[in-house]
Amino acid sequence: MSENCQSEIMEIIEKALQLNAGVLKTNSSAEMMDDWDSLGQLSILVALDKYFEGKISGISAMAGANSVPKILAILKENSIC
Structure with missing residues (x-):
């Protein structure tokens, strides 16, 4: 990343x-x-989904991503960023 x-x-x-x-x-x-x-947490998910044009909403693991390292790892795993 x-x-x-x-x-x-x-x-x-x-x-x-x-x-x-x-x-x-x-x-x-x-x-x-x-x-x-x-x-x-909901605010973070909505903001990220808006920024990445809806690509976040399909990643169920994001709901439990309650830390910066987890969020970054999930985005990297899914080739979002």
Whole structure:
């Protein structure tokens, strides 16, 4: 996965969770962040699906992807980014 793609995904997640820029780290997860609750998870999925033009909605594993590493790995496995 390119550095640019990883940065874009992290920016999308930050915006979906309404975080300040730079708060999200490459190892961040729902367990570490109060704002990453079930509603936050849905916001992330919707934002990523919009950005990738509907390609996320068909990946069932994304529903349980509750960390930056998991999200990045799933996107890479599915050749999304």
